Amino acid sequence: MRKVTLDAADIRILCAVQQHGQLSKIKLSELVNLSPTPCWIRFNRLKEAGLIRGYHADISLDKIVNVSKVIVTISLKGHQKSAFERFEAYIGQVDEIIECIATGGGMDYVLKVVAPSLSAFQQVMEELLSAELGIERYMTYIATRDIKSTQPKLACLMSESGN
Numbered sequence: 001m002r003k004v005t006l007d008a009a010d011i012r013i014l015c016a017v018q019q020h021g022q023l024s025k026i027k028l029s030e031l032v033n034l035s036p037t038p039c040w041i042r043f044n045r046l047k048e049a050g051l052i053r054g055y056h057a058d059i060s061l062d063k064i065v066n067v068s069k070v071i072v073t074i075s076l077k078g079h080q081k082s083a084f085e086r087f088e089a090y091i092g093q094v095d096e097i098i099e100c101i102a103t104g105g106g107m108d109y110v111l112k113v114v115a116p117s118l119s120a121f122q123q124v125m126e127e128l129l130s131a132e133l134g135i136e137r138y139m140t141y142i143a144t145r146d147i148k149s150t151q152p153k154l155a156c157l158m159s160e161s162g163n
Contacts, residue, residue, distance in 0.1 A: 009032060018154055070113045070143065074110075083134050087134065125138070
């Protein structure tokens, strides 16, 4: 995948949006130390390039409702492109699956599933298995508590990569 070339001002804009979410034109320009119009032009260019995928609130679910969080590792029987595409298309339609990562090594995928109960989670798994997605084996890990959940800090990644 072709990487977008960013300068220091672009990185400051992305870091500010990552840390603070959606900002007014004036506030963003103050945070990144650029005048409003050039800052907003850069910001819009970064959005149009697909670097800012959206905004969200980090809601504390445990203060609202009890949920079961389960990590599932999955290995598929076949390793053809069509098998992966079929599995990934199905996963994209399941609301309870909030994260899916393709991996190399022993397992093909790691899923993060959030359901109202363990029985609801089991129903999700039964539907996955019934969909004939070529699942060879899976392992489940019940999450007992959240220790850390955050986004990587762009500034740290950029300084380490030498950009």
